[in-house]
Amino acid sequence: MNHHDDNSFQFNTLAIRSGHTRSFEGEHAEPIFLTSSFTYQSAAEAAAKFSGESAGNIYSRFTNPTVNTFEKRLAAMEGAERAVATSSGMAAIMAVAMTFLSQGDHVICSRAVFGSTIALFEKYIRKFGIDIDFVDLMDVSAWQNAMCSQTKLLFVESPSNPLSEVADIAALSQLAKQHGALLAIDNTICTPIFQRPLQLGADLVIYSGTKYLDGQGRTLGGAVLGSQALLEEVHGYVRTTGPSMSPFNAWVLLKGLETLRLRMMEHNRNALRLAEWLQQHPKVHAVHYAGLADHPSHALAKKQQTGFSGIVSFEVKGGREQAWTVIDQTQFISITGNLGDAKSTITHPATTTHGKLSVEAKQAAGISEALIRVSVGIEDINDIIHDLSRGLDLIAL
Numbered sequence: 001m002n003h004h005d006d007n008s009f010q011f012n013t014l015a016i017r018s019g020h021t022r023s024f025e026g027e028h029a030e031p032i033f034l035t036s037s038f039t040y041q042s043a044a045e046a047a048a049k050f051s052g053e054s055a056g057n058i059y060s061r062f063t064n065p066t067v068n069t070f071e072k073r074l075a076a077m078e079g080a081e082r083a084v085a086t087s088s089g090m091a092a093i094m095a096v097a098m099t100f101l102s103q104g105d106h107v108i109c110s111r112a113v114f115g116s117t118i119a120l121f122e123k124y125i126r127k128f129g130i131d132i133d134f135v136d137l138m139d140v141s142a143w144q145n146a147m148c149s150q151t152k153l154l155f156v157e158s159p160s161n162p163l164s165e166v167a168d169i170a171a172l173s174q175l176a177k178q179h180g181a182l183l184a185i186d187n188t189i190c191t192p193i194f195q196r197p198l199q200l201g202a203d204l205v206i207y208s209g210t211k212y213l214d215g216q217g218r219t220l221g222g223a224v225l226g227s228q229a230l231l232e233e234v235h236g237y238v239r240t241t242g243p244s245m246s247p248f249n250a251w252v253l254l255k256g257l258e259t260l261r262l263r264m265m266e267h268n269r270n271a272l273r274l275a276e277w278l279q280q281h282p283k284v285h286a287v288h289y290a291g292l293a294d295h296p297s298h299a300l301a302k303k304q305q306t307g308f309s310g311i312v313s314f315e316v317k318g319g320r321e322q323a324w325t326v327i328d329q330t331q332f333i334s335i336t337g338n339l340g341d342a343k344s345t346i347t348h349p350a351t352t353t354h355g356k357l358s359v360e361a362k363q364a365a366g367i368s369e370a371l372i373r374v375s376v377g378i379e380d381i382n383d384i385i386h387d388l389s390r391g392l393d394l395i396a397l
């Protein structure tokens with residue numbers, strides 16, 4: 001049944017059919033190969049597999065058929081030559097850093113990245129003699145000014161969370177190429193449904209599969225995608241050091257991919273409806289969603305993305321007390337830091353995801369006490385709006 005890997009299929013078919021080769025059992029759904037190692041018919045076959053003379057599974061830290069199905073399907077959806085799965089999104093970022101950086105190298109990272117990404121570079125990469133600069137993702141000249149002869153990696157999360165700011169990926173790709181550096185894009189928020197960084201010139205795409213790829217809050221997972229040559233190196237790192245994805249988690253994520261497009265279209269639709277509703281609400285001071293025409297990244301987002309995804313942030317009139325009231329008055333929206341779930345989630349960035357930042361750093365990052373982040377789920381949008389209006393109605397002007 002190798003025609004399932006036929007890349008001439010259209011996107012919707014790839015999302016459902018690619019990556020799986022039916023076994024001799026004739027199974028319809030993709031099987032879960034919960035096995036740590038694999039056996040051989042003979043000592044000679046074992047020797048050939050270990051030497052790399054013949055292809056095949058040896059040990060699940062190296063390869064596993066279920067993990068491989070997930071990797072092939074995600075690569076097909078991204079239009080990438082290859083994907084390597086990891087145990088989490090952070091493991092994917094660490095794999096890129098450890099594979100491609102050496103002592104004396106320099107990294108430029110967008111300032112508004114996931115909190116653990118900053119900690120990963122500052123605490124665990126810097127100590128190996130690798131220098132890191134953080135710059136404003138929207139300001140191409142800041143990236144240009146930060147470049148030096150040691151720069152090996154440009155790391156960007158676009159669009160950013162929670163403010164939905166967008167980096168000019170094609171411009172950063174040109175800059176990276178001029179200096180022989182790699183450009184890695186954390187595409188967790190857009191997924192391949194709304195953005196294909198490789199087509200814009202990026203070298204590597206990174207996912208936290210924990211978010212939209214699973215989309216139902218069940219498992220951690222991650223992936224790195226790109227050319228066969230680069231990913232062969234990433235795979236070498238992962239198979240040796242062990243942040244491999246478990247077969248069960250790969251199966252959960254694989255099933256997530258089958259409905260990814262449907263879910264993303266609905267997240268996108270609901271988020272725009274919510275952003276527009278918030279924008280006209282008298283108790284709302286500002287709304288941050290690139291799908292709105294007055295957002296500073298709207299034009300660029302429209303050019304390089306086919307959707308704006310599901311993260312909407314807004315500032316209430318007032319401060320922490322008013323923001324917490326809106327959060328505490330919700331009845332079904334989950335108060336949790338996670339995002340990208342079918343269930344809507346709500347959080348107060350200043351005291352949770354960005355709570356460790358200094359007052360000045362919060363200010364520089366645009367994280368005010370009045371800011372609320374909603375990861376807009378795929379429940380009925382009128383119910384979501386009603387749940388948020390409970391607290392907003394209580395705010396005194």
Ligand SMILES: *Cc1c(COP(=O)(O)O)cnc(C)c1O
Pocket residue numbers: 088089090091114116117157161186188189207208209210211220221222
């Ligand atoms: C959650 C997240 C990560 C980290 O992923 P984990 O799966 O939690 O390790 C990295 N980047 C972005 C944009 C994220 O939202």
